[in-house]
Amino acid sequence: TPLTAILGYLKMMDRESLEAEDREALEVAVKKSETLQGLIQQFYELSQVTSENFRLEAERLDAAKLVRECCLAYYEVLEQRKLEAKIEIPDGPVWISADRNGLERVISNLLKNIERYAVSEFYVILYSDGGRIRLVFGNDIEPDMRRENPEKLFERFYMGSVSRSRGGTGLGLTISRHLVEGMHGKIHASYQERDGKDYLEIEICIM
Incomplete structure (x- = not known):
């Protein structure tokens, strides 16, 4: 997904080449992106379990x-x-x-x-x-x-x-x-x- 790509690029960035303030900003961006990813996953799960066609296999x-x-x-x-x-x-x-x-x-x-x-x-x-x-x-x-x-x-x-x-x-x-x-x-x-x-x-x- 686009968000997965964003997270991938953020994590590929060379932190050692950044100033301390820029590294801190990068960490914030990563954490916020991971939070958003978790939210999207939960919305997806909620849409599944509330669907009329949702069935669990015992x-x-x-x-x-x-x-x-x-x-x-x-x-x-x-x-x-x-x-x-x-x-x-x-x-x-x-x-x-x-x-x-x-x-x-x-x-x-x-x-x-x-x-x-x-x-x-x-x-x-x-x-x-x-x-x-x-x-x-x-x-x-x-x-x-x-x-x-x-x-x-x-x-x-x-x-x-x-x-x-x-x-x-x-x-x-x-x-x-x-x-x-x-x-x-x-x-x-x-x-x-x-x-x-x-x-x-x-x-x-x-x-």
Whole structure:
């Protein structure tokens, strides 16, 4: 795409030959281009999951293995944020019927949400509940965030005060909701309080 070409040329530029001020301007251009690229990708995904012709293909898959792989993929990013992690995933397989790419996208979106908004810690818990799986993502939040209705996070383009200050688009959780519901599952958000700290908790339930 034209944007991919722009990014390519920006990254090919010889930074060493530039003055410090010009290098700083170049970095800003690269970051803004990458942000725009991410937005375009999310708009494309949103157009897909809201299309009348959109279908997810269910297959038998090991949810424990998929969650573990997604968490490992985000390990370095979350470690850079110096977040304390609590991850509880069964050692053995947890079989469900779901679309692999769709579920992987949902998990990635929720981990990205944690990366952006967690203050100091997060948890990911997977457990089987009578033929269903429950997958819980939680992270501590700033006190101001609790004043907002958690279910609004799934509305298209909704951005709370914290999201606006941290570059959120208001699309990731909307896409996740459509994907989960497309797999005949449910997703909801709530605020929890533990040991005097506020947490945002997002729970997914899939057969």
